[in-house]
Amino acid sequence: MDSASLREFLENTHLNNAEAKRRRLTLYFISYIGGFIMAALAVQNLARGDHYLAFWLGFFSFSVFANAALSHIFKNSNIFYYIAGFVVAVMVAVITITGGYNNTGLHFVYPIILIQIIIVRFRAAIFYVTGTVVVVAFIVYNQESIPANYRGEDVSRFLIALGCFIVVAFISEYFWHKSRKEMMTDNLEKLRQANSDPLTKVPNRRFLESVYFERAMKNPADYFPLSVVVVDIDYFKKINDNYGHDVGDKVLIKLATLMKKAIRSTDVVSRTGGEEFLILYPKTSLSVAVKLAEKIRVEIEKSPYTEGDIHHSITASFGVATALTDININAAIKLADEHLYEAKGAGRNRVM
Known part of the structure; x- marks a missing residue:
């Protein structure tokens, strides 16, 4: 979006x-x-x-x-x-x-x-x-x-x-x-500024909680099953430590842009904090969401950050879950978070 x-x-x-x-x-x-x-x-x-x-x-x-x-x-x-x-x-x-x-x-x-x-x-x-x-x-x-x-x-x-x-x-x-x-x-x-991340220009957590999920609950037929994908950049702290926060910001912008291009028009990429993003796939089953997340993972892996003498490979870990009804949204996000930690524990750069 x-x-x-x-x-x-x-x-x-x-x-x-x-x-x-x-x-x-x-x-x-x-x-x-x-x-x-x-x-x-x-x-x-x-x-x-x-x-x-x-x-x-x-x-x-x-x-x-x-x-x-x-x-x-x-x-x-x-x-x-x-x-x-x-x-x-x-x-x-x-x-x-x-x-x-x-x-x-x-x-x-x-x-x-x-x-x-x-x-x-x-x-x-x-x-x-x-x-x-x-x-x-x-x-x-x-x-x-x-x-x-x-x-x-x-x-x-x-x-x-x-x-x-x-x-x-x-x-x-x-x-x-x-x-x-x-x-x-x-x-x-003013609403757009309040609901978007100033760095990456994608929607922020406020947008998800006060706008998107509220609208999804009012019109459940248009959104559920709603698949959520938690994305976390691997070893992002090393990027900031080795190249500085300016480069770290550019990496965040690069990944946000890449994910926006990879999703469908009905999907949403949002930045929920630090190096973590949340992708929402409305009317999408768990199996389809896993395939879409894997496609983005591969795209990130193939797109290293290059600037001057810097050539740094980037990977990300993904946790996927699906909310079948509006009462399952928070549970699905929590479950996707758990799957993300499983992906990191299993060696990172993978979809769980």
Whole structure:
């Protein structure tokens, strides 16, 4: 996992989850509050004898409640936001046609059409709102066959005011999204720095414990069986003692780069401390993980560190274990550690 992949992983884990939660809560709040208001108005119009308007208000109240209820069941689906936007478009059209109470329905168009801008994603909202305004304009300029009766001067002023309202709302929404994106980018970079090793640029232990394993436990089907490989550079202290810590750092960078190139796009190489690394192989059995670790071991053995007069052979020892479920992660890492010590005790430069 390189820096770009780490940023994407963190964005999908933290920032996109926060945005999805914000949109979902906004949908629920607007749906339930709006649904109750429309239900109350439906009862009021029913008592007033306007059965036609009462029916439509009741229908829209039921629709938004049902849409919100279904979104509780299918939480990962975005279709309910677009259904809500479509319901709003139909609602605006019906209110414009009926005229509401004493032809005052147009006053409700302003807050209702704002829902489309808030709930539907910015670009999609442009099409939703444009289509809704076109329908409203067509209705108010062709009043011959509708119950409502609007004066010509009221129609023109309403459309001008509505246009100004929409422009201001979109400008506000645009700059809100822009400032939020800038804050997200800044927060994402801070998250990346906090979750990556500054020397090798691979994820660190904090990333594993607070991000990767947490996500694996939330989506076990995408990760388990999860094979873990503990990697430790053989006789690394001798490298530091003989050539200095600068060379030791370069060796760590070299091995991290080599392992990143050797793994698959779904796998993760992390530095867990000193000369020790941890490789994670999601959806990988123990036998396959052993073969993949052996491939890396051979690659390391074939890649000595060379710089000027320095030509130093490098080897590493590997311990492998597999977690079958999320409750076995820590046990698997502990077992892989034990296998690593077995590999060192057996002469190093091997996979156990």
